[in-house]
Amino acid sequence: MSYQEAKAQYQLLGIDTDAVIAKMKEIPVSLHCWQGDDVTGFDHDGPLTGGIQTTGNYPGKATTPEQLMQDIEKASKLVPGKVKLNIHACYAIFEEGQHVDRDKLEPKHFEKWVQFAKERGMGIDFNPTFFSHDKVKDGLTLSSPDEETRKFWIEHGKACIRISEYFAKETGMPCVMNIWIGDGFKDIPGDRMGPRMRYKDSIEQILSEPFDRNLVKPCVESKVFGIGVEAYTAGSAEFTLTFAATHEGCLPLMDNGHYHPTEVVSDKIPALLCYYPEIALHITRGIRWDSDHAVLFDDETREMAKEIVRCDAIDRVYMALDFFDASINRIAAWVVGFRSWQKALLYAMCSPNEAMKKLQDENKLTELMVMQEQMKLYPFGEIWAEYCRQCGTVAGMEWFREVEQYEKDVLLKR
Numbered sequence: 001m002s003y004q005e006a007k008a009q010y011q012l013l014g015i016d017t018d019a020v021i022a023k024m025k026e027i028p029v030s031l032h033c034w035q036g037d038d039v040t041g042f043d044h045d046g047p048l049t050g051g052i053q054t055t056g057n058y059p060g061k062a063t064t065p066e067q068l069m070q071d072i073e074k075a076s077k078l079v080p081g082k083v084k085l086n087i088h089a090c091y092a093i094f095e096e097g098q099h100v101d102r103d104k105l106e107p108k109h110f111e112k113w114v115q116f117a118k119e120r121g122m123g124i125d126f127n128p129t130f131f132s133h134d135k136v137k138d139g140l141t142l143s144s145p146d147e148e149t150r151k152f153w154i155e156h157g158k159a160c161i162r163i164s165e166y167f168a169k170e171t172g173m174p175c176v177m178n179i180w181i182g183d184g185f186k187d188i189p190g191d192r193m194g195p196r197m198r199y200k201d202s203i204e205q206i207l208s209e210p211f212d213r214n215l216v217k218p219c220v221e222s223k224v225f226g227i228g229v230e231a232y233t234a235g236s237a238e239f240t241l242t243f244a245a246t247h248e249g250c251l252p253l254m255d256n257g258h259y260h261p262t263e264v265v266s267d268k269i270p271a272l273l274c275y276y277p278e279i280a281l282h283i284t285r286g287i288r289w290d291s292d293h294a295v296l297f298d299d300e301t302r303e304m305a306k307e308i309v310r311c312d313a314i315d316r317v318y319m320a321l322d323f324f325d326a327s328i329n330r331i332a333a334w335v336v337g338f339r340s341w342q343k344a345l346l347y348a349m350c351s352p353n354e355a356m357k358k359l360q361d362e363n364k365l366t367e368l369m370v371m372q373e374q375m376k377l378y379p380f381g382e383i384w385a386e387y388c389r390q391c392g393t394v395a396g397m398e399w400f401r402e403v404e405q406y407e408k409d410v411l412l413k414r
């Protein structure tokens with residue numbers, strides 16, 4: 001079957017696949033730099049902390065800014081769509097002898113990232129790094145009872161607001177700045193509210209740093225548990241949702257690895273969109289826990305994309321990938337994850353969403369089910385192939401041969 005034949009089939013359902021493809025090319029999706037080096041960064045030598053974990057020892061990990069940028073560049077050439085860069089504060093780049101601690105970070109420490117992004121027409125999203133650092137005291141940062149510790153991390157947050165604004169001004173695209181902390185307890189706490197009150201005050205202090213709301217989009221990411229913080233996390237779902245709801249300009253961020261296993265973020269997206277003008281997502285794939293496997297074109301990924309599209313909320317949802325697998329080729333992990341989310345969005349936009357709404361409203365639920373099943377066998381592969389062609393990338397797995405070559409030529413020589 002050709003694209004033209006596939007297009008005709010979708011046309012019968014009232015779907016203009018040319019228009020869908022044109023729209024897809026304009027949707028920014030954030031590619032997280034931390035898949036490239038197992039969430040290590042450049043500003044410390046210590047272990048990864050905060051209750052997150054990368055497992056595996058696949059060769060070729062990036063260890064310098066140049067290598068990481070080279071790898072991101074490679075990955076971004078093998079995917080269709082508009083890539084936005086997502087970096088963490090621990091990826092600051094210091095000139096010889098100019099190392100500063102995280103509370104003293106400045107835009108100049110990210111100049112090279114800005115240059116990299118601007119040369120490629122990318123925007124930048126940002127994350128303060130509240131983990132992997134010796135000032136994380138007893139596993140706590142913004143919720144710490146130690147005022148000196150808490151102050152240090154508040155200053156870090158404020159510095160990151162200033163850097164986020166710099167990114168937005170330089171790239172001409174808003175910068176989503178995500179606050180996530182791993183603060184919590186392994187076992188039953190003696191005080192659940194105290195850390196949350198301190199966390200609340202800390203975020204309020206961070207957000208008191210002046211910034212332009214059109215340029216910086218601060219969000220708070222919730223989490224149910226982490227490794228070593230199984231019993232309690234300060235930034236729970238209720239805490240962060242309510243924080244965002246009661247603090248103008250602050251967005252809630254949902255990471256689909258951060259909920260109980262039978263909860264689905266696809267159902268939470270339309271719930272939040274009833275109230276919030278904008279929301280943010282971390283798209284990942286958890287297996288049994290928040291394991292951060294590479295995103296696939298699976299049911300829940302499709303379902304999340306469908307909800308964004310059906311709610312007509314592509315412009316209201318900031319989408320970012322967030323996973324880190326060190327057991328497979330890291331470039332391939334990026335490419336598979338990015339392509340999967342692109343497929344999911346394209347698939348959602350090639351669905352007869354209006355017709356399905358109508359069937360539901362007319363209580364024709366049998367027909368709705370039949371139609372949903374029928375759609376699964378539509379010639380979506382042809383639409384995907386055309387989209388990839390128009391974006392100058394391949395539709396099939398030929399991209400993987402390029403990754404293999406890159407592994408031989410570059411990664412294995414590191």
Ligand code: RNT
Pocket residue numbers: 034039052127180221223255282290322
């Ligand atoms: C951790 C959160 C958080 C991190 C990144 C590195 O569980 O998902 O978003 O993955 O900030």
Ligand code: ZN
Pocket residue numbers: 221255282322
């Ligand atoms: Zn996340």
